[in-house]
Amino acid sequence: xEPPRRSFLYKAFTLxxxxxxxxxxxxxxxAGLMNPLRPVVRQKQAPSGSVPIGKDVGYFATLDKExxxxxxxxxxxxxxxxxxxxxxxxxPKSQIGAVWVQKISQSRLDFExxxxxxxxxxxxxxxxxxxxxxxxxxxxxxxxSILKRQKEQDGKEWMPADGEKTRAxxxxxxxxxxxxxxxxxxxxxxxxxxRVFNHSCPHAGCAVDFKKDDSGKPxxxxxxxxxxxxxxxxxxxSSPSPRGLDRLRYGYNASQSLCVKFQEFKAGHAEQExx
Amino acid sequence: xxxxxxxxxQRTGYKALMIESLNERVPGGARWRYVWGSTLVFAxxxxxxxxxxxxxxxxxxxxxxxxxxxxxxxxMWMGWLLRGIHHFMAQAMIVLMxxxxxxxxxxxxxxxxxxxxxxxxxxxxxxxxxxxxxGYLLPWDQKGYWATKVxxxxxxxxxxxxxxxxxxxxxxxxxxxxxxxxxxMLHAGLLPxxxxxxxxxxxxxxxxxxxxxxxxxxxxxxxxxxxxxxxDAIACLAVLVAVVLVMWKLRGxxxxxxxxxxxxxxxxxxYNAARPEWYFLFLFQFLKYFPGTKEVYGAIYIPGLAMLAxxxxxxxGKSTAGHRANIVFLFGLLAGAGFLTFEAMKADAKNPGYAxxxxxxxxxxxxxVQLVKTKGGIPPEGANGLLRQDFVxxxxxxxxxxxxxxxxxxxTNGLGEESKEAAVASDLESFGTREWLKGMITEAGHKKYFxxxxxxxxxxxxxxxxxxxxxxxxxxxxxxxEFMMSSSGRKDENPAGLEFQAGEKxxxxxxxxxxxxxxxxxxxxxxxxxxxxxxxxxxxxxxxxAERKAAMEAWEAALEASSGVGPDLTExxxxxxxxxxxxxxxxxxxxxxTNAMPAFEKSLSATDKQMLIDWLLHKPFEGxxxxxxETVIHE
Numbered sequence: 072x073e074p075p076r077r078s079f080l081y082k083a084f085t086l087x088x089x090x091x092x093x094x095x096x097x098x099x100x101x102a103g104l105m106n107p108l109r110p111v112v113r114q115k116q117a118p119s120g121s122v123p124i125g126k127d128v129g130y131f132a133t134l135d136k137e138x139x140x141x142x143x144x145x146x147x148x149x150x151x152x153x154x155x156x157x158x159x160x161x162x163p164k165s166q167i168g169a170v171w172v173q174k175i176s177q178s179r180l181d182f183e184x185x186x187x188x189x190x191x192x193x194x195x196x197x198x199x200x201x202x203x204x205x206x207x208x209x210x211x212x213x214x215x216s217i218l219k220r221q222k223e224q225d226g227k228e229w230m231p232a233d234g235e236k237t238r239a240x241x242x243x244x245x246x247x248x249x250x251x252x253x254x255x256x257x258x259x260x261x262x263x264x265x266r267v268f269n270h271s272c273p274h275a276g277c278a279v280d281f282k283k284d285d286s287g288k289p290x291x292x293x294x295x296x297x298x299x300x301x302x303x304x305x306x307x308x309s310s311p312s313p314r315g316l317d318r319l320r321y322g323y324n325a326s327q328s329l330c331v332k333f334q335e336f337k338a339g340h341a342e343q344e345x346x
Numbered sequence: 347x348x349x350x351x352x353x354x355x356q357r358t359g360y361k362a363l364m365i366e367s368l369n370e371r372v373p374g375g376a377r378w379r380y381v382w383g384s385t386l387v388f389a390x391x392x393x394x395x396x397x398x399x400x401x402x403x404x405x406x407x408x409x410x411x412x413x414x415x416x417x418x419x420x421x422m423w424m425g426w427l428l429r430g431i432h433h434f435m436a437q438a439m440i441v442l443m444x445x446x447x448x449x450x451x452x453x454x455x456x457x458x459x460x461x462x463x464x465x466x467x468x469x470x471x472x473x474x475x476x477x478x479x480x481g482y483l484l485p486w487d488q489k490g491y492w493a494t495k496v497x498x499x500x501x502x503x504x505x506x507x508x509x510x511x512x513x514x515x516x517x518x519x520x521x522x523x524x525x526x527x528x529x530x531m532l533h534a535g536l537l538p539x540x541x542x543x544x545x546x547x548x549x550x551x552x553x554x555x556x557x558x559x560x561x562x563x564x565x566x567x568x569x570x571x572x573x574x575x576x577x578d579a580i581a582c583l584a585v586l587v588a589v590v591l592v593m594w595k596l597r598g599x600x601x602x603x604x605x606x607x608x609x610x611x612x613x614x615x616x617y618n619a620a621r622p623e624w625y626f627l628f629l630f631q632f633l634k635y636f637p638g639t640k641e642v643y644g645a646i647y648i649p650g651l652a653m654l655a656x657x658x659x660x661x662x663g664k665s666t667a668g669h670r671a672n673i674v675f676l677f678g679l680l681a682g683a684g685f686l687t688f689e690a691m692k693a694d695a696k697n698p699g700y701a702x703x704x705x706x707x708x709x710x711x712x713x714x715v716q717l718v719k720t721k722g723g724i725p726p727e728g729a730n731g732l733l734r735q736d737f738v739x740x741x742x743x744x745x746x747x748x749x750x751x752x753x754x755x756x757x758t759n760g761l762g763e764e765s766k767e768a769a770v771a772s773d774l775e776s777f778g779t780r781e782w783l784k785g786m787i788t789e790a791g792h793k794k795y796f797x798x799x800x801x802x803x804x805x806x807x808x809x810x811x812x813x814x815x816x817x818x819x820x821x822x823x824x825x826x827x828e829f830m831m832s833s834s835g836r837k838d839e840n841p842a843g844l845e846f847q848a849g850e851k852x853x854x855x856x857x858x859x860x861x862x863x864x865x866x867x868x869x870x871x872x873x874x875x876x877x878x879x880x881x882x883x884x885x886x887x888x889x890x891x892a893e894r895k896a897a898m899e900a901w902e903a904a905l906e907a908s909s910g911v912g913p914d915l916t917e918x919x920x921x922x923x924x925x926x927x928x929x930x931x932x933x934x935x936x937x938x939x940t941n942a943m944p945a946f947e948k949s950l951s952a953t954d955k956q957m958l959i960d961w962l963l964h965k966p967f968e969g970x971x972x973x974x975x976e977t978v979i980h981e
Contacts, residue, residue, distance in 0.1 A: 274499075
């Protein structure tokens with residue numbers, strides 16, 4: 072039988088109706104699929120129970136200083152506890168992550184905790200002559216990190232101009248150590264008394280372990296794809312991880328307890344991006 | 347019957363369909379090498395049946411997924427068999443797909459006009475890999491959780507759309523309920539539907555072009571039914587037998603066998619044995635060779651190019667040389683994957699940390715089952731809470747975290763890891779047991795006791811032990827040990843023997859070998875309930891006999907004269923004593939001068955401390971499966 076000859080419009084209209092029919096269902100299903108991409112869902116709420124430091128926003132968790140004291144110079148893993156939201160549930164006081172914290176040295180800690188503007192000079196005055204230069208360089212880095220932190224705790228950003236201004240000021244004040252001031256100013260990160268890292272490997276998210284290798288050199292090691300990081304978090308050349316361990320900010324709350332700002336970053340990227 | 351069938355045929359035409367499907371011509375005769383496609387259909391049918399069976403009892407959410415799989419595995423009638431077949435048949439499918447592909451490529455069955463069917467097959471391959479990837483997560487055990495975390499993080503580095511893909515897959519920015527519901531939708535819904543659709547197209551196109559016989563004059567032509575069907579059926583049977591045998595050989599039958607179920611996923615409990623399923627190990631290993639930002643080559647570009655090369659095979663294979671190149675490429679790919687798999691396994695075999703993590707994971711997975719059975723069920727918050735409050739699992743972890751920088755436990759950190767540094771305090775494995783007490787008396791300077799500690803090594807106890815402990819008769823030693831046991835009342839050891847009275851006498855007066863001025867009580871004070879006036883009522887005091895009164899007064903006089911330089915041994919090594927020691931070892935009555943241990947009063951939570959104490963004191967486990975558990979934990 073010959074198919075009946077109908078006009079082009081007839082066929083086109085049938086196709087349009089046919090195409091429209093499943094659309095509402097498909098659209099609703101796709102909307103459901105894409106739900107995680109909506110800004111409200113995507114935006115991570117700051118977990119409850121944090122301790123604010125200055126005007127700095129974000130989640131600050133308090134750490135137990137005694138445990139650090141006990142560990143001496145070795146890093147300690149701290150669980151970060153907060154209310155964890157999972158779709159329709161809230162789990163109160165759950166572990167939402169963990170950090171590695173290492174005290175770099177007691178002299179840095181003493182300096183940081185007693186810090187006031189002229190402390191560096193007075194420490195230097197008391198130091199034995201032959202050690203002055205090395206003590207200065209060590210503590211200057213702590214001082215720079217404190218200045219930067221103070222600005223950030225006021226809710227402002229540390230700009231390159233701030234760095235330059237600070238460098239010039241110290242180079243003038245401590246002109247005999249001008250080279251040391253330049254060296255410290257040029258460092259990409261100023262370490263204070265502590266190193267704090269998120270324990271997630273920036274490669275694919277496994278938890279890194281602290282270890283001493285066969286030669287006794289300390290560092291972090293990922294049990295999944297064998298990424299290796301130095302004690303200061305720098306990645307080793309051959310590591311699959313695209314960047315070093317994620318360094319977290321720390322500070323002291325009103326009662327002088329050590330607090331870390333807990334943040335998570337996307338794995339697999341060379342640049343840090345918050346999740 | 348026949349009239350009914352005729353009636354049915356007139357209305358449905360089923361006979362023609364049967365003839366059409368069964369009388370397919372097989373050029374060159376039925377052959378074993380054609381069976382792979384049919385075995386794959388069979389395997390898929392098995393997966394559908396067992397999958398539906400599992401679906402009846404599975405509940406995807408982060409507090410019910412592991413729990414419902416536990417129920418299937420351990421409590422449901424034949425649930426272990428259901429899971430076992432599903433798990434091992436999935437692995438068989440991967441092997442069968444490889445064989446099917448080898449047969450198709452070697453026979454040149456991908457060449458015109460069968461290109462489209464070859465591509466359909468490659469798509470089916472991807473779907474099956476997708477099914478196994480999504481299925482791995484569903485039990486929500488440690489293994490599945492961490493492997494999926496890695497896999498989705500790797501998906502996240504896909505250029506341009508990576509982040510979005512990752513967030514859609516896991517249902518947000520962290521892993522939880524929605525990760526499970528989404529993976530379950532893919533695993534039990536979308537992917538099977540796609541698989542059926544592509545399988546239908548695959549079979550339809552196959553029928554359209556007929557079977558490709560590499561050698562059409564091998565034997566006379568035949569029909570699909572029954573010659574080839576018989577071979578297919580036997581091959582399917584062989585697959586089934588192989589799957590059951592492998593399951594039996596690797597894991598055994600019964601709720602403890604079948605498919606593995608690890609400890610419940612715990613995002614805060616890092617899992618150092620995270621590995622994908624064996625057929626993805628080559629990709630896992632491959633990633634290790636791509637440092638830093640080059641990872642995207644190893645994870646995406648190179649696998650993508652290999653897949654592209656497979657898709658181009660029909661064009662490359664047009665010439666004989668191209669066909670040979672295809673065969674070489676395919677076998678090269680398989681050999682490369684095999685080599686990488688071997689390398690991954692070799693690296694893990696050499697890594698003691700990995701072996702420990704696997705051991706710990708197995709231990710926890712057995713322990714959680716035991717806990718659920720002891721409690722009679724799982725609380726609604728999920729099974730993780732049970733593990734988190736279990737001293738058997740947590741005790742050694744707390745020890746490793748808080749004690750192992752100085753102490754050892756059977757020479758390790760409690761979790762089996764040996765430290766590179768020497769211990770500076772005692773090995774607490776046998777703490778407070780008869781063995782320990784005996785050692786403390788006769789060889790306190792041994793490194794298991796005070797020998798490791800710089801302060802105690804040359805301390806008074808080590809010196810006493812060397813001078814007098816070694817001279818004591820075995821009967822004296824055992825009497826003192828029983829006396830100490832009578833005071834500690836330790837539950838992990840048998841009750842104190844009657845020699846304890848002789849022990850008390852020795853403690854107070856010494857013996858021929860140990861002069862009274864050097865006996866225990868001259869350094870250690872010790873309150874005995876039966877001689878403690880403060881804890882007795884007036885009536886009780888008044889009713890004491892003359893003999894006991896004399897002993898009491900002698901004890902009191904000795905205590906009065908005691909220098910007290912050693913720690914107070916009242917209930918030594920009991921729970922109360924250990925708690926005091928952990929809280930504040932520098933206390934007057936313990937080690938005020940020679941202490942090197944930090945006080946943990948504030949830095950250990952009450953529950954952590956209790957779990958550590960229970961573990962150190964070898965608290966017996968609850969539950970009827972106690973025996974097996976103890977052998978597991980102490981093996």
